[in-house]
Amino acid sequence: MPFFWLALIVLGLGGLGYVTGRKRALRSAGGDARKLHSLPIYYGSDVAMFTVTPAFAIAALWLLVQPMWIESRVVSMIPDTAISADSTRGLVMSDVRRLADGIDVAVAIGAMTNAEATDLVAGESGIRARLGAVGVALGSDVRPEVLRAAQSYRSLSRAGSIAMSVAVLLAALGGFALSLSRIHADYRARNVVERGILYLLIFASSIAIMTTLGIILSMLFESRNFFSQYPAMEFFFGSTWAPNFRGDSDLAILPLLWGTMYISLIALVVAVPIGLFAAIYMSEYATPRIRSIAKPLIEILAGIPTIVYGLFALVTVGPMLRDYFAQPMGLGESSSSVMTAGLVMGIMLIPFVSSLSDDIINAVPQSMRDGSFGLGATKSETIRQVVIPAALPGIVGAILLAASRAIGETMIVVLGAGAAAKLSLNPFEAMTTVTVKIVSQLTGDTDFAAPETLVAFALGLSLFVITLGLNVLALYIVRKYREQYE
Structure with missing residues (x-):
């Protein structure tokens, strides 16, 4: 049946x-x-x-x-x-x-x-x-x-x-x-039913924990198989990424990690100031009519598929940066570059920062603003010295969400930044990220037991540890600043 x-x-x-x-x-x-x-x-x-x-x-x-x-x-x-x-x-x-x-x-x-x-x-x-x-x-x-x-x-x-x-x-x-x-x-039917609902809620809350544990264990087991075939020192400290299923592969994570952090940094440099300033304007300065129009328009960016952003990077942003910046300055000849992917990804991340920050700033009690005005502070001083510090924990969470989204992005990097794994400071050169190589190593008719395939799990585990470190850092920052208001 x-x-x-x-x-x-x-x-x-x-x-x-x-x-x-x-x-x-x-x-x-x-x-x-x-x-x-x-x-x-x-x-x-x-x-x-x-x-x-x-x-x-x-x-x-x-x-x-x-x-x-x-x-x-x-x-x-x-x-x-x-x-x-x-x-x-x-x-x-x-x-x-x-x-x-x-x-x-x-x-x-x-x-x-x-x-x-x-x-x-x-x-x-x-x-x-x-x-x-x-x-x-x-x-x-x-x-x-x-x-x-x-x-x-x-x-x-x-x-x-x-x-x-x-x-x-x-x-x-x-x-x-x-x-x-x-x-x-x-x-006593009520007692039995409420106890059953309690167990159901406990089970529902445990699903996320069990899923996370299952993901970690699956990556750990496959990563162990990888490190049994490939030296860990060369993976973590090597400088060359050159997989070859016929043997003699160089599988170092550093070039991929550098490309991931470089592109994510440029994306955050674009998204965080624009998104935060937009949130401050909509929550503190804009009239209700302007806010009702501006916020939905900004949030439309979050609904655009990433493949569309990738095509925008490939067809428009990449050639423009190459023709007006890279070639005149002698920094590159390719339209696929770190800067292309970073700029387009930053545009994609603007609604993540602005919408969450706007909701968080609006949640700051009006009494704190009124107290600041009563002490003679101007509106800008109130925003800078009262509202933003009070909303800082939530704003850090919004930035962290945007950073996690940037680190895990794939399609924009494939179409905008290329697939070259290299260590370079030139933002107009083609590079790639960890997520792109995870996809490429698991795509096609490959030997699943080969280190060139198993390296995808080691890359995923490394990316998980990095994201966990970002969460711990953000939690430390949140607690440090929150103590001023407790």
């Missing part, structure tokens, strides 16, 4: 449980809700909660465990002879998954009958007789070993789906019956 329909059935049982539990509670009190320990809504919510929650918990756990269990079973079925010299077991498993989906496609388009599809493992001659039909349906050649594994993968997936549907429905019906059986006038 498709998961969508299974979820609808469980939700329908939950709705039925809500109505039934509410009616049963009122019936146990003789129709007088005042005799109930809790409001009728809590009794219905209790039945609905115990109907839906266990069912969805089992479904989530099943969907998480089943693919790993099936893959471990199928991997053991693939013989070593099925793995060529230029392939790996993981790549063969990718073919198995693709073929398992393709068998259904072959049935659907008539290349095979359903009976033939379920009888693919009937013998070597039968398999070879059907390889042509499946290969035509899938557009590729299929080996018998891979076809057997794909058929097992398909069968196990279907069996697991059926078993999950049965387990989920049994859990929903069991929770429905159990919760309904304990409904009576003295049952």
Whole structure:
């Protein structure tokens, strides 16, 4: 059964449980809700909660465990002879998954009958007789070993789906019956429901922590594999980035890190002053009419796709900087440069700084402004000495958000700054960033176990540590200045 329909059935049982539990509670009190320990809504919510929650918990756990269990079973079925010299077991498993989906496609388009599809493992001659039909349906050649594994993968997936549907429905019906059986006038339904909501809120708040932990662990494990094949000293302190999947690669992070910080610095130099001044004007000087027009216009910049910014950098900003600045000053001949990407990225970051800073400045209590005016300060002095220091923690947070956005940007760098990894102070030379190389190293038909591919995880982990350091620094600054007002 498709998961969508299974979820609808469980939700329908939950709705039925809500109505039934509410009616049963009122019936146990003789129709007088005042005799109930809790409001009728809590009794219905209790039945609905115990109907839906266990069912969805089992479904989530099943969907998480089943693919790993099936893959471990199928991997053991693939013989070593099925793995060529230029392939790996993981790549063969990718073919198995693709073929398992393709068998259904072959049935659907008539290349095979359903009976033939379920009888693919009937013998070597039968398999070879059907390889042509499946290969035509899938557009590729299929080996018998891979076809057997794909058929097992398909069968196990279907069996697991059926078993999950049965387990989920049994859990929903069991929770429905159990919760309904304990409904009576003295049952403390409100306490149970509120405790369940508390657990739900705890789980929701833990998702971000668990996701972050999972990301860190995944990067750590793959980075460990990388550093087992490539020296850490050369990665962190080398000065050349020259990956070569045939060997003799130079995989130093310094050129990429320099390009990332250089472009981000130029972007922040553009975005922070403009965005902060715009926020001060809109919150302290602009009339309501001007503010209602200016703020939405500025925020439109945040809704423009980054690929559009990249095209703007490639077609307009890059050639303009080359023709009017780089070439006349003898600093470069290319339209792709650090300055191009930095300027365009800075324009993109303006609404991040201005909108957040505007909301933060508006949140400063009016009493602080009135007190400053009462002491004889002018409007500009009040803004400079009272409003901005009071809003500084939030402004630092807005700048940090803009910095994180700049460090993680990819498309503008690809189209505006090029892909050259180098150490240079010339802002009119082409450079690249860590994120661009992460994408390039994981794109294409590459050996996932090679250090040239695994380096992407080491780059990602390094970028994560740098971002974490920026957060710690910002937190220190926020606490230092906030102490003046506590």
